[in-house]
Amino acid sequence: MGIALTAARLMTKTKKNMAIPESKAGWLSYYFGDYGRHLLAIISTALLVVMACSLHGNVALVSVLIYKSFNLPWPMPIQDLLNINITQDEPSSNVSKPITDMNDDDGQILPDYLQFCKEYGMKDWLLHVAYGAGSSFLMYHVVCGYLQWQYYYKQCNEPHKWKCQPNKFLTPSNERHEIIVGTLNILFSGSISGTMSCWIGNGNYSTVYFRLDEYGYTYLIISIPAVFLYIEASAYYYHRMAHLPFLYKLIHKHHHRYHSPTAYSAVAMSPIEIILFMVFFLVPLFTVPVHAWVFTGNLLYINYFGMLDHSGVKLDSWIPWQPNSMYHDNHHRYFHCNFGFNTTLFDRLHDTLRRTDREYGEDIFYGKGKPTKKQ
Ligand SMILES: [Zn+2]
Ligand SMILES: [Zn+2]
Structure with missing residues (x-):
């Protein structure tokens, strides 16, 4: 797990006071020179990404898509x-x-x-569900538990060095709450993912394809940002709708009880929202031709940043369009602004990006805040 942390630090430029010590990659540098650190970063980021894919319970789905893209049967023998x-x-x-x-x-x-x-063409359904729910449960606790231990436990005395909101922590009851709700949700979404992997694994209807050149390479390349933008747009507009007073109080408020979120908060929400997010994510698999790797790549990317964005740890993004972790942390802090997840594009388009000259609060709805009293 030490590798995973190193990955997070190397691949995300953490704040100055969190620079990685040279000794961390000492033995690799000895054998591989400067490439050692890069090698370590690539391997450990890959590990972290794979683990993070479990956060929305998508382990089974990702597995079956990868297996089928190599023309292998699933679930193995x-x-x-x-x-x-x-x-x-x-x-x-x-x-x-x-x-x-x-x-x-x-x-x-x-x-x-x-x-x-x-x-119903669902051979081995229980096996898929057991795999989806079990592996997602395990990964969720390994990844979140590790982040919790590394930052909230080991560095609890110096939160100003790493925490987005250094003066604010969850209360013990809210911590328990997010772990219990998150665990139930991860088992639930892991089961849905297992059902989906069973459906696709058994060759039932879906528009996912597995040969790279099946629809031509131009289509393949265009589909990468298209799937990304579709998921981001659906997440943004749903999220914004969930912040309307009625829906907020009824459904979305459950996720906002965590004012300074941790990685566990990423899936601690109403089960209705878990279903909706899964439906949004899964729509491309049944509506437009999408290559298994394009879909899987997007899913891993979204889940990976979903975890980091809720971690409460200050992390700058190494991808130009991906906002840093402060962006979503501020959403939890100021409530009705910063509705996007993996780009600020839609917030900019609708003027819902948090502004320093505006006042925000749980009862100031509609994403624009209100002018500060000084003005
Ligand atoms: Zn929200
Ligand atoms: Zn959130």
């Missing part, structure tokens, strides 16, 4: 091993019969489940 080993004893015969051969009249849950899966 585990399913065959299970089908061979699970048997039912026949009283009239010494030969055990594979469970897949049992008929519906047995009145047993498992055969009914198998029949259901067969009818």
